[in-house]
Amino acid sequence: MQQVFIVGLGLIGGSLAMNIAKKEHVHVIGLDEDYDTMQMAKKQGVIQEIATNFEAGVKQADVLVLATPIAITINYIEQLNHMIIEKKLVITDVSSVKNNVLKAAENLSNPNLAFVGGHPMAGSHKQGYTAAKPHLFENAIYVLTPSTHACQKEADLLKELFSETEARFLIFSSQEHDEMTAVISHFPHLIASSLVHQAKNWQATHPYLEHLAAGGFKDITRIASSNPKLWQDIFFQNRQLLISMLDDWIVEMKKVQAYLQEELSEHTFEYLQTAKSYRDGLPVRERGAIPAFYDIYVDIHDQPGAIHDVIGLLAKHSISIKNIEILEVREGITGVLRISFSTNEEQLKSKQLLEEDQYEVMLEQ
Numbered sequence: 001m002q003q004v005f006i007v008g009l010g011l012i013g014g015s016l017a018m019n020i021a022k023k024e025h026v027h028v029i030g031l032d033e034d035y036d037t038m039q040m041a042k043k044q045g046v047i048q049e050i051a052t053n054f055e056a057g058v059k060q061a062d063v064l065v066l067a068t069p070i071a072i073t074i075n076y077i078e079q080l081n082h083m084i085i086e087k088k089l090v091i092t093d094v095s096s097v098k099n100n101v102l103k104a105a106e107n108l109s110n111p112n113l114a115f116v117g118g119h120p121m122a123g124s125h126k127q128g129y130t131a132a133k134p135h136l137f138e139n140a141i142y143v144l145t146p147s148t149h150a151c152q153k154e155a156d157l158l159k160e161l162f163s164e165t166e167a168r169f170l171i172f173s174s175q176e177h178d179e180m181t182a183v184i185s186h187f188p189h190l191i192a193s194s195l196v197h198q199a200k201n202w203q204a205t206h207p208y209l210e211h212l213a214a215g216g217f218k219d220i221t222r223i224a225s226s227n228p229k230l231w232q233d234i235f236f237q238n239r240q241l242l243i244s245m246l247d248d249w250i251v252e253m254k255k256v257q258a259y260l261q262e263e264l265s266e267h268t269f270e271y272l273q274t275a276k277s278y279r280d281g282l283p284v285r286e287r288g289a290i291p292a293f294y295d296i297y298v299d300i301h302d303q304p305g306a307i308h309d310v311i312g313l314l315a316k317h318s319i320s321i322k323n324i325e326i327l328e329v330r331e332g333i334t335g336v337l338r339i340s341f342s343t344n345e346e347q348l349k350s351k352q353l354l355e356e357d358q359y360e361v362m363l364e365q
Contacts, residue, residue: 005029005061012094013067014132017046019164037129066093070237077104092118097237098174105147114154117145142167145174182241192224294347298337299360
């Protein structure tokens, strides 16, 4: 029986536990700072045992999964050096910044310890165990970053352990991982937060501004609603890269500013066209570091029951809706519903069903 010890039963740790619990011959031990979370996970069969403390769980484990904030993860790794561990233990984490975690792992002196960094690139605007779900990682990229104390055998062991997630496993160095996630995840979050601050400042001048910020503005700043404590940790763990990218961003914005000041319309068009071409060329069926949303846009009429009819049709065919938002609905005219789904298959099926019922539907572009 393989003993798996998961520390941290929040969104990521809880979702991993739900997948690991499906496997035969695996005994899942859990530890979380919230006692009610541990009790709920055990009652649901997601974990089979609650650890009395970190060291007790480690002594039982064949695999240790640290699903905790980065600073806490590093602290747990450092604690391992002060424990007597007499059997092989494979350690992994879920941190979105790897360099500092790998540095701590490289200092492990016990030859029985093998560390393989992990980053499942999936998430949600919700947090905690109640937001955990077994399909969270389906088709998502799961990066593994082995330390010098680990080899392909340990990476393969984790792939097998997490196989029920149906994630796509890739192996990178910690530097490759941190640079790429900084570009497409950490830095965009910083920019989204700055855009929200800019809107908040302008609202003092234009009190009605928040009502105009409902559509596209909410789309591009959606990630700013994520857990501030978590992102504070990420920013400071990856701060040197982010500082460098802020320098690049300031240069980029000064270039655009110059286009506008000097009325360089052709340069501006080329700038926008290049951005559009690159963005439109991104893979549409893959899930990356920022959670994917599979959206459709449905035209509806301003009449009682219009929204109910759309939702009812999808519910009749057992299609689960991830999110729904009303756009551009004004009295007496046609409005638009944006409906989000967990998978591309649900998106396409919903489009087909609604079009068969004479609705006008557009896919997210």
